[in-house]
Amino acid sequence: MTPIQNFKIQRSNSTTNDFLSLVKLLDIDLAIRDGADHSFYAQYNKLDNINHIVIAYSEQTPVGCGAFKEFDKDKVEIKRMYVHENYRNLGIAGLILNSLEQWAKELGFVSTILETGLMQPEAIRLYKKSGYQIIPNYGQYVGVENSVCFQKVLTKV
Numbered sequence: 001m002t003p004i005q006n007f008k009i010q011r012s013n014s015t016t017n018d019f020l021s022l023v024k025l026l027d028i029d030l031a032i033r034d035g036a037d038h039s040f041y042a043q044y045n046k047l048d049n050i051n052h053i054v055i056a057y058s059e060q061t062p063v064g065c066g067a068f069k070e071f072d073k074d075k076v077e078i079k080r081m082y083v084h085e086n087y088r089n090l091g092i093a094g095l096i097l098n099s100l101e102q103w104a105k106e107l108g109f110v111s112t113i114l115e116t117g118l119m120q121p122e123a124i125r126l127y128k129k130s131g132y133q134i135i136p137n138y139g140q141y142v143g144v145e146n147s148v149c150f151q152k153v154l155t156k157v
Helices: 017-042 092-106 121-129
Strands: 007-012 052-058 061-070 075-083 111-117 133-135 147-153
Touching (some): 017 061, 052 075, 092 111, 121 147
Antiparallel strands (some): 007 052, 111 147
């Protein structure tokens, strides 16, 4: 596989075709993993109000993405994290997450939160490895047994 230094991260917005094509693949993957719970989660994964996205490229091919949206004046919510199955286990998800955190810090946010599902053990490992701490489920995820919520305090720029 391609060494990690050959991947490029590009900032964009949620109307970019490369992002939209990756999100379609993400939604297919999540529908399989979430099963009967998929429609509940899908309602919270709309692209409205998502203006900060990053795309990972291998040469000119989009291979992964992630996004964040403002949650409150101090924190952002990480959303739509995905790496194409042919490019997993190469550190791309960590690059994407780090890029999103850096961008959030540049904009003055001091922490990130996110939700993932128990059926996504790779995501849970990534977030723990990246310094995220499990927190009580927030917002629409309170009481949802399949959801795991995380938070990370961002260091100063």
